[in-house]
Amino acid sequence: MPKDWSGSRLDLHLSLDTAGGRRSGLESALRAAIREGRLPAGALLPSTRGLAGELGLSRGTVSAAYGQLAEEGYLTTRPGSGTSVAEVPRDLPGTARHLPGPRTPRHDLRPGLPDVAAFPVRAWLAATRRVLTHARPEVFGAGEPQGRIELRVALAGYLGRTRGVVTTPDRIVITSGHYQGLGLLCGALVAGGARVAAVEDPGHNAFRDVVRRAGFTVVALPVDARGARTGELTGREAAAFLTPSHQYPTGVPLCPGRRRALCAWARSTGGLVVEDDYDGEYRYDRRPVGALQGVAPDRVVYCGTVSKTLGPALRLAWMVLPPQLVEPVTRAKRHADLYTETLGQLVLADLITTHAYDRHVRAARLRYRRRRALLLDRVAAVPGLVAHGVPAGLHTLLTLPPGGPAEDDLLARCARRGLALRGLTELHHDPAGRARGLLVGFGAPSERAYPAALDALLTVLADAFGGAPGRPGP
Amino acid sequence: MPKDWSGSRLDLHLSLDTAGGRRSGLESALRAAIREGRLPAGALLPSTRGLAGELGLSRGTVSAAYGQLAEEGYLTTRPGSGTSVAEVPRDLPGTARHLPGPRTPRHDLRPGLPDVAAFPVRAWLAATRRVLTHARPEVFGAGEPQGRIELRVALAGYLGRTRGVVTTPDRIVITSGHYQGLGLLCGALVAGGARVAAVEDPGHNAFRDVVRRAGFTVVALPVDARGARTGELTGREAAAFLTPSHQYPTGVPLCPGRRRALCAWARSTGGLVVEDDYDGEYRYDRRPVGALQGVAPDRVVYCGTVSKTLGPALRLAWMVLPPQLVEPVTRAKRHADLYTETLGQLVLADLITTHAYDRHVRAARLRYRRRRALLLDRVAAVPGLVAHGVPAGLHTLLTLPPGGPAEDDLLARCARRGLALRGLTELHHDPAGRARGLLVGFGAPSERAYPAALDALLTVLADAFGGAPGRPGP
Numbered sequence A, B: 001m002p003k004d005w006s007g008s009r010l011d012l013h014l015s016l017d018t019a020g021g022r023r024s025g026l027e028s029a030l031r032a033a034i035r036e037g038r039l040p041a042g043a044l045l046p047s048t049r050g051l052a053g054e055l056g057l058s059r060g061t062v063s064a065a066y067g068q069l070a071e072e073g074y075l076t077t078r079p080g081s082g083t084s085v086a087e088v089p090r091d092l093p094g095t096a097r098h099l100p101g102p103r104t105p106r107h108d109l110r111p112g113l114p115d116v117a118a119f120p121v122r123a124w125l126a127a128t129r130r131v132l133t134h135a136r137p138e139v140f141g142a143g144e145p146q147g148r149i150e151l152r153v154a155l156a157g158y159l160g161r162t163r164g165v166v167t168t169p170d171r172i173v174i175t176s177g178h179y180q181g182l183g184l185l186c187g188a189l190v191a192g193g194a195r196v197a198a199v200e201d202p203g204h205n206a207f208r209d210v211v212r213r214a215g216f217t218v219v220a221l222p223v224d225a226r227g228a229r230t231g232e233l234t235g236r237e238a239a240a241f242l243t244p245s246h247q248y249p250t251g252v253p254l255c256p257g258r259r260r261a262l263c264a265w266a267r268s269t270g271g272l273v274v275e276d277d278y279d280g281e282y283r284y285d286r287r288p289v290g291a292l293q294g295v296a297p298d299r300v301v302y303c304g305t306v307s308k309t310l311g312p313a314l315r316l317a318w319m320v321l322p323p324q325l326v327e328p329v330t331r332a333k334r335h336a337d338l339y340t341e342t343l344g345q346l347v348l349a350d351l352i353t354t355h356a357y358d359r360h361v362r363a364a365r366l367r368y369r370r371r372r373a374l375l376l377d378r379v380a381a382v383p384g385l386v387a388h389g390v391p392a393g394l395h396t397l398l399t400l401p402p403g404g405p406a407e408d409d410l411l412a413r414c415a416r417r418g419l420a421l422r423g424l425t426e427l428h429h430d431p432a433g434r435a436r437g438l439l440v441g442f443g444a445p446s447e448r449a450y451p452a453a454l455d456a457l458l459t460v461l462a463d464a465f466g467g468a469p470g471r472p473g474p
Helices: A009-017 A022-035 A048-055 A058-073 A121-136 A151-165 A180-190 A205-213 A256-269 A323-335 A344-351 A357-380 A406-415 A449-465 B010-014 B022-035 B048-055 B058-070 B122-135 B149-163 B178-191 B206-211 B256-269 B323-335 B340-351 B354-378 B408-418 B451-464
Strands: A075-078 A082-086 A173-174 A196-201 A217-224 A239-240 A271-277 A301-304 A319-322 A395-399 A435-440 B077-078 B084-087 B172-175 B196-201 B215-223 B239-242 B273-277 B300-305 B316-318 B395-401 B437-441
Touching: A009 B273, A022 A058, A058 A075, A058 B256, A075 B256, A121 A344, A121 A357, A121 B122, A151 A173, A151 A301, A151 A319, A151 A344, A173 A180, A180 A205, A180 A301, A180 A319, A180 A323, A180 B215, A180 B323, A196 A205, A205 A217, A217 B408, A239 A256, A256 A271, A301 B022, A323 A344, A323 B178, A323 B323, A344 B340, A357 A395, A406 A449, A449 B178, B010 B122, B022 B058, B048 B058, B058 B077, B058 B172, B122 B340, B122 B354, B149 B172, B149 B300, B149 B316, B172 B178, B172 B323, B178 B206, B178 B273, B178 B300, B178 B316, B196 B206, B206 B215, B215 B273, B239 B256, B256 B273, B340 B354, B354 B395, B395 B451, B408 B437, B408 B451
Parallel strands: A196 A217, A196 A239, A239 A271, A271 A301, B196 B215, B196 B239, B239 B273, B273 B300
Antiparallel strands: A075 A082, A173 A319, A301 A319, A395 A435, B077 B084, B172 B316, B300 B316, B395 B437
16 A cells, blocks of 8 residues: 655655756655655655646656656666655765864974975966867876876986986886885885885884885884994895985985995895985085985985975875886886876976976075074074984974973974974884984975964973073064 | 096096086086996096196086085095095996887777867866965865865765765765775775675676785676676675676666665675766766665765766776775775875866866767767678667677677777777686677767778778678768
8 A cells, every 4th residue: 555645745845946957856856855764665656647747747757757766776666566665775874974184283393394385386387288288188098007208208307417316217107196106116026025124213104104014024224323324234125215315304314335335235135225315305505415326226216206396285206216127116006096197297297397397496495495594593592402414305303302301292282382293203113212302394384484383383392491482583 | 556547538528518517517427427437436536636627627616526426426535545436337227128108099999988189178277277376275285085175075966966876075085096996995895804796797807807906706796688687696795896877898777676686685795885887977868877876875885987077197086985984995095195186186176066077078978979879870780790788888889790700800900900999808707608799989089080980990890791881981
């Protein structure tokens, strides 16, 4: 027997929105009524003729709507017994808990971020227009796992000119950010039989996790004032992951003797050096030291990115590989996501070729140089704090004096003021008994916001160290 | 003793390009001379005073260049014994073999590709300008692993309106193409204990490989004229991967009874249905059947992409997930590449919100509808060929009559004419004794190129089948 259909007319009428057509409006109304439980499972629907009359629609419209909903699974039609409502879950059965997106802190002194307020919007837009206007249609079709040839050609020239990298375009693989690239490289190495990796200690903990997750056994490569202690490498490690130009987080470059020792290690053991040149564009006291890759292109993977120059949102990075690794890494890229999106690659190639990228980097370098000087000047007033590293990059490591304020206390005080930075502890492989400190980034804030961020930092330090808050901001 | 330095002046002079400054030019010349072997390892360099005199440079310039190259590892400086050339590999030790990029065939009838010559360049550019002009700087900073909220909000509305998908933005995860999304989903399912997956047979072989590579044991889910035979699912499968709206490659929709059976299987066994709605925008004879997800949002993952509407180069796709899968899939995305690039997401969100995306899809639908009719009209003249599937999508499956031309022979004939399409064989899990056929895509060519592509196909078919070449193109 049909269930009670009374009241349906009002319900359906209420939600009958015919802006998209009568049939569409009826379908939507029926779907909603079924989902909300107003038309329960098993309910027999009126005949098409009956409902058409009730709603002032043609019988064909109702019939078509019933057919559509039967196809979609909302209704069941059995010959001889009419159309009834199928088992359908009521409405949305509980939404997933909200995953909050990243929030920008009030004072952003996190290391490793550039000033995104200085993103070259006009240059990017102009390059996009050039690329889209002159694009052959194929650029919107399937891409290349290794990356667009236009970008690889532009990078081969740029990296040779600015970083002393020795490469041809066919040795470059484009990835959706260095994080992805590192994962693909590690996956290819482990698939090829590699087992043990040396990783700088302290070093970037997220990248250490990537190396470990790929299947490597990670051994610590200790870092001192001359960079990673390459003399501690043995024949056991298949690969050594380093930041030779500007060690993360200590900020010291790998000294010439150790660069030589590292290359000798790679040659004699067949080990691979992975050179993360994460902020190689930024050296403030002298010309940057060329990439290690230029001295041993057959044993070094060179990794670079636009994340510190343009912004991480673009997800564009590159690896320059020894020849035997090009195919395995390209295959890993294809297996991961086929290829990196094309438009961003072409726009970046255009910016590099037209030197707009150089101009942007040069302006950024001047800005960050001033910011670093200002930071060091201010913290010099805090007794016991020691600033490490050469004038370079987007952050400075400040180590804390023994017996002074604790790192976690300082981080908590910063957080309470809306000030974001990082502690040194989590960057040690095993933090027990190791130095404590703060990594202060000077790249992220806008030019306007930077002085207030410094003031906030100095206020926290003065409170914690019990001294004067340093000189006020400019 | 110093090695012979004679001739060095000429060599260095020849390559001394001082456009970038004297010191830089000297450094480049020395690097090149060392790499090319003109300055061999161990060679003692002239004193800074001597070289400065030879080249007409200041002594400070030469000294600075020596220092720079020592830092970079090209030179070795030992107190008391001067500066000598270090061990550096000569030039580039053999470049990697060239990995050819994708080439567009002369006649492109590959299935699953849209006409990229119709990419909405002006609309995309206008949306890019709006996005970049109004962007808060944070959009260039770190993104969200789940995808930009702007795009998830736009998609929740769009998918509800056009595909009957029931979702809120917090159930959507944005990925860099469906291929990546499928890999991430499978990885998360396997990590959660899933072991056996049912995959349509025939079905997309590249996607079947993704499922298998993630660690699933793949079982075949046979397909007949009413779609996948869902009655053959048992309690063993943790997940079933289907194309319910337009089965790939047969082109049939899953019939209402089997849609119900599939949902019942999912509810009773706890199995997950993965609905690949790869070309759900294109139905030509009626309104599209709504997504299966709308009937069982708690048991169905809905997958969509812009690859068939705008182009695969954009690498933008989405998954609508049951609540319990949002966190594991988002974590898998973060581990893979942190997040998908931001600008493309914001531009797509703008296109959807301003309905430019709808307009583009509607125009494309009319175009492909005409093309499909033209294709079927032409191949109807070839005796024994059977066209399958409903009027939908971007391809048609033509099966070959027993005793007629062989699939591999036809594919070879096509290749010789520069005509690209696909064979059915590789889409079977086990091709032995299964139907042979051609998958003919009608999306990829430009409007201008399509008639010639059809002519080429019909010529091949006429040659192979020994009949008349069908009617000539319009």
